[in-house]
Amino acid sequence: MRETLAEWRPAVDAAIADVLPREIDADYLRSYFGDPTYEYDPEGIQRALSDPIWALLDRGGKRWRAVLFLVFVEAFGEDPEAYLPYATIPEILHNGTIIVDDVEDEAEKRRGEPALHHVYGQDVALNAGNAMYFLPLKIITHDPGNLPAERRLAAYEMLMHELNRTHLGQGMDICWHNETETRVTPEQYLEMCACKTGCLGRIVARLAAIVTDQPDDIEHHAAEYAETVAVAFQIGDDVLDVEHSLGRAGDFGKAFGNDIREGKRTLLVLRAIEESDPEDARRLEEIVAADENTDEEIREALTIIEESGSIEYARERALEMADRAREHVDEMDLPDEQVEKLGSFADFVVERDV
Numbered sequence: 001m002r003e004t005l006a007e008w009r010p011a012v013d014a015a016i017a018d019v020l021p022r023e024i025d026a027d028y029l030r031s032y033f034g035d036p037t038y039e040y041d042p043e044g045i046q047r048a049l050s051d052p053i054w055a056l057l058d059r060g061g062k063r064w065r066a067v068l069f070l071v072f073v074e075a076f077g078e079d080p081e082a083y084l085p086y087a088t089i090p091e092i093l094h095n096g097t098i099i100v101d102d103v104e105d106e107a108e109k110r111r112g113e114p115a116l117h118h119v120y121g122q123d124v125a126l127n128a129g130n131a132m133y134f135l136p137l138k139i140i141t142h143d144p145g146n147l148p149a150e151r152r153l154a155a156y157e158m159l160m161h162e163l164n165r166t167h168l169g170q171g172m173d174i175c176w177h178n179e180t181e182t183r184v185t186p187e188q189y190l191e192m193c194a195c196k197t198g199c200l201g202r203i204v205a206r207l208a209a210i211v212t213d214q215p216d217d218i219e220h221h222a223a224e225y226a227e228t229v230a231v232a233f234q235i236g237d238d239v240l241d242v243e244h245s246l247g248r249a250g251d252f253g254k255a256f257g258n259d260i261r262e263g264k265r266t267l268l269v270l271r272a273i274e275e276s277d278p279e280d281a282r283r284l285e286e287i288v289a290a291d292e293n294t295d296e297e298i299r300e301a302l303t304i305i306e307e308s309g310s311i312e313y314a315r316e317r318a319l320e321m322a323d324r325a326r327e328h329v330d331e332m333d334l335p336d337e338q339v340e341k342l343g344s345f346a347d348f349v350v351e352r353d354v
Contacts, residue, residue, distance in 0.1 A: 169195025190231060201228075236350050326346055
């Protein structure tokens with residue numbers, strides 16, 4: 001799977017550059033957004049949109065959402081190259097959510113460097129992130145795949161539905177890490193993940209099914225697979241944050257104890273509060289709810305999480321989800337090679353080390 005990701009990434013980045021070029025000029029603005037009422041400022045748009053967005057994209061990221069879309073297209077019997085522009089939709093959306101999330105969470109780092117709002121300012125970062133919610137809609141309008149009108153409408157309506165649900169998830173997440181009391185259940189946490197992260201996975205799968213004209217049952221199982229994999233990915237992300245802070249994972253690209261500093265009620269935190277003795281549970285809640293933490297307090301929280309067995313518990317939940325995702329693959333009656341690819345992808349998101 002790492003080879004598949006590496007193989008497709010240059011093509012994905014080139015396709016993103018067709019949607020938002022690295023160098024903005026008046027001809028691009030007219031062709032993509034229509035004639036100006038008065039006069040565009042390409043230099044201003046360059047500095048406020050293209051530069052910050054590409055600064056984030058060039059830091060890395062595996063582009064797995066775009067590549068998973070292409071894997072689905074191939075699994076559905078179509079040429080991935082023909083649908084490459086559509087693969088950029090979930091990737092652009094994902095990176096837009098990252099920019100906005102980092103502002104809302106007051107994050108310090110992203111992909112090993114200062115979060116965009118620390119480099120360009122909150123105003124530029126928020127506008128760039130929000131623009132990335134809307135830029136992908138232009139891809140459907142420009143219709144690079146010559147889709148029938150009903151398929152383009154289905155794709156548009158699907159995007160509106162799933163994007164609305166991502167904001168439900170983000171709303172829950174923001175509310176919880178602004179509260180002092182931990183009242184979240186593990187199931188509510190998983191629902192938050194299913195909305196905030198899972199919906200982007202669902203967009204990947206449903207878009208591939210819609211543009212290749214798959215029946216409803218295939219679209220359903222593809223979406224369930226992708227949502228389950230995405231939630232497993234989020235749990236894996238939470239585990240990596242803890243293991244990186246404990247010095248047991250590679251350069252994760254985030255600050256030491258990032259999730260705890262941001263007050264995140266992750267599955268590991270919830271499990272640790274449930275399983276620890278009352279004094280340790282109260283102490284963990286205090287640290288997670290605090291506006292600021294010392295490194296020593298972060299280490300104390302990590303120790304409580306580790307000693308509660310929460311790392312192993314969360315990893316096991318992610319593995320269970322990977323198994324459940326493979327069950328949805330089996331329901332789609334795909335060629336053996338494609339079943340293997342989708343199965344290995346589910347393993348990859350859980351077992352990655354960075």
